Amino acid sequence: MEEVPVIKTESLSKRYGVLFWKKKNLSLDQLSITVPRGAVFGFLGPNGAGKTTTIKLLMDLIHPTSGSAEVLGKPVWDPSVRRRIGFLPDAPAFNGLMTASEFLNVCAKLLKMSKAERKKRVPEVLETVRMTASADDKLGGFSRGMLQRIGVAQAILNKPDLLILDEPLLGLDPYGRQELKRIIREQNKLGTTVFFSSHILADVQEICDHAAILNRGRLLCSGKLGDLLGSQGISVRLTDGDDLVRDLLPEAKECQKKGPHEWELTFEKTPDSEKRLQELKEKHAGKVEVVEQWESLEDFFFEKIEQDNGGEAGKEAKE
Amino acid sequence: MKEVWTIAENACKNILKLKVVYFLVACVLILVGSMYRYNEISLNRHRELLLDMSLLLNQVAAILSVLSLTFDIPRELREGIAATFLTKSLGRMKYLWGKVLGIYAVACVVCTLIAIGSYIIYASCFPEPIFLIYVKIQLLIILSAIPMTSICTFCAVSFPEMAAPIIALMAVWFSSLTHRLKIPVLNGGILPDLDLFNMKEHVIYQVDLPWSYILGTALYGVAFAVFVMMLSGIIFRLRDIK
Numbered sequence A: 001m002e003e004v005p006v007i008k009t010e011s012l013s014k015r016y017g018v019l020f021w022k023k024k025n026l027s028l029d030q031l032s033i034t035v036p037r038g039a040v041f042g043f044l045g046p047n048g049a050g051k052t053t054t055i056k057l058l059m060d061l062i063h064p065t066s067g068s069a070e071v072l073g074k075p076v077w078d079p080s081v082r083r084r085i086g087f088l089p090d091a092p093a094f095n096g097l098m099t100a101s102e103f104l105n106v107c108a109k110l111l112k113m114s115k116a117e118r119k120k121r122v123p124e125v126l127e128t129v130r131m132t133a134s135a136d137d138k139l140g141g142f143s144r145g146m147l148q149r150i151g152v153a154q155a156i157l158n159k160p161d162l163l164i165l166d167e168p169l170l171g172l173d174p175y176g177r178q179e180l181k182r183i184i185r186e187q188n189k190l191g192t193t194v195f196f197s198s199h200i201l202a203d204v205q206e207i208c209d210h211a212a213i214l215n216r217g218r219l220l221c222s223g224k225l226g227d228l229l230g231s232q233g234i235s236v237r238l239t240d241g242d243d244l245v246r247d248l249l250p251e252a253k254e255c256q257k258k259g260p261h262e263w264e265l266t267f268e269k270t271p272d273s274e275k276r277l278q279e280l281k282e283k284h285a286g287k288v289e290v291v292e293q294w295e296s297l298e299d300f301f302f303e304k305i306e307q308d309n310g311g312e313a314g315k316e317a318k319e
Numbered sequence B: 001m002k003e004v005w006t007i008a009e010n011a012c013k014n015i016l017k018l019k020v021v022y023f024l025v026a027c028v029l030i031l032v033g034s035m036y037r038y039n040e041i042s043l044n045r046h047r048e049l050l051l052d053m054s055l056l057l058n059q060v061a062a063i064l065s066v067l068s069l070t071f072d073i074p075r076e077l078r079e080g081i082a083a084t085f086l087t088k089s090l091g092r093m094k095y096l097w098g099k100v101l102g103i104y105a106v107a108c109v110v111c112t113l114i115a116i117g118s119y120i121i122y123a124s125c126f127p128e129p130i131f132l133i134y135v136k137i138q139l140l141i142i143l144s145a146i147p148m149t150s151i152c153t154f155c156a157v158s159f160p161e162m163a164a165p166i167i168a169l170m171a172v173w174f175s176s177l178t179h180r181l182k183i184p185v186l187n188g189g190i191l192p193d194l195d196l197f198n199m200k201e202h203v204i205y206q207v208d209l210p211w212s213y214i215l216g217t218a219l220y221g222v223a224f225a226v227f228v229m230m231l232s233g234i235i236f237r238l239r240d241i242k
Ligand SMILES: Nc1ncnc2c1ncn2[C@@H]1O[C@H](COP(=O)(O)OP(=O)(O)OP(=O)(O)O)[C@@H](O)[C@H]1O
Pocket: A016, A017, A023, A027, A045, A046, A047, A048, A049, A050, A051, A052, A053, A054, B242
């Protein structure tokens, strides 16, 4: 049996506006993506690319002009499916008069949690996002980053099968970012598929295994990060490996001394070199560390976007 | 159904937490009480004046309470507060019903406070007993908030944020003037006949009103409200939410 993708869109398009006052351009143009179960999926694109639009379509907040979308195997307009999704909106805003725990309790009630469950789960998520100390403070007095944390807390409240986060890293301090990345990883380990948009490409590369790039409403590429990014070679880190270095040096592309007896060597990625390094690692366990070096997502992102923009500009110039 | 109560409870609590609500109730009661001093200007008809004022202001309070819907719903939609709730397993129709019930509860609380306060003021100033008919007429005012909440909900989901309260207020106003402004289609057609809920003279002249009338009017109000809510639900479901 083929596994049902967690998110599947088919030629999803969106043109904003009401009745006769429609925008001229499509904000989302024929988007078809699939997000497999268990993935951490980074959804990238410059400002105005259509990321938030896609996410809102997936949450049934806005309606598609054409095309269709399925989430967890059900059409997006099915309200029952939303109980299994955690969602963090673009700029989380909550009623300022409520305290953090009151708000989370309302959310838990809407998710049909029993009283006993709520009593256990609300302090739990507050602890996860490190907001226990502010549990009884009014949300109106919270900073941008604190609201973001509460937003994350309400998203993971129901232990969702799918987490959809719109720019979750925005507004967080460096600690907050670390913690959010930790939360995403933890949730993913528990079996949650995570789909999020972000502009912080280094973080995306760090935690995602899949990515898609969107530009001006169109999908430029999508897939496993390993398939998208070209390999830049394999690097080997040697601890206490002065003797090994001598053997390996002739084939290495690059060699750097990292400490008194520590070396880092980079090799071209070929089946041969891969095999050899793997053997070496097994032979000198503990002394040798092999890491694949990827092209940075940032370079890849710029390349793709500029290709797309340049191509268009070129066409216009010709005309 | 439980979700509807959660939204209603939340909407109601959030407004009743505002101190300004109680301040306005106090202002109304002071105004009502001050009517007692108008004996000379009103040629000793200050009893009627006081009663009329208490009922009129209670009606205004009901209108203002339900009108808050036309601010509250668009604001929650614009700020994205509603999106958080709607993306839980809450249908859009349930959200609207929750809001309507919550705000209706607010209107009930505010009107009851004013009614009780006004009655105490009346009873301490005048000997004529009016208890039962007074209760009935105040009940009608509270019931009149039912069709009004549905009108406000309709305006809140159908019109731009700036226009919604103005259109809602005009609709309520026209509905209250059905007998005077005889515009066919509009009065009693599209708009409800709110005159049916306005029976002030009965208190002032102590003429009894049968319970059957109140029941009939209530049913009329509920039927109108359900119809308008269905319509609002359809429009709301078709809308894009920010
Ligand atoms: N409510 C709206 N009404 C009209 N146009 C809109 C609306 N929301 C978004 N758009 C348009 O849709 C396009 C895509 O916007 P979207 O918010 O999806 O971008 P984004 O990728 O999330 O950008 P950012 O990185 O800045 O958040 C933009 O051109 C924007 O002008």
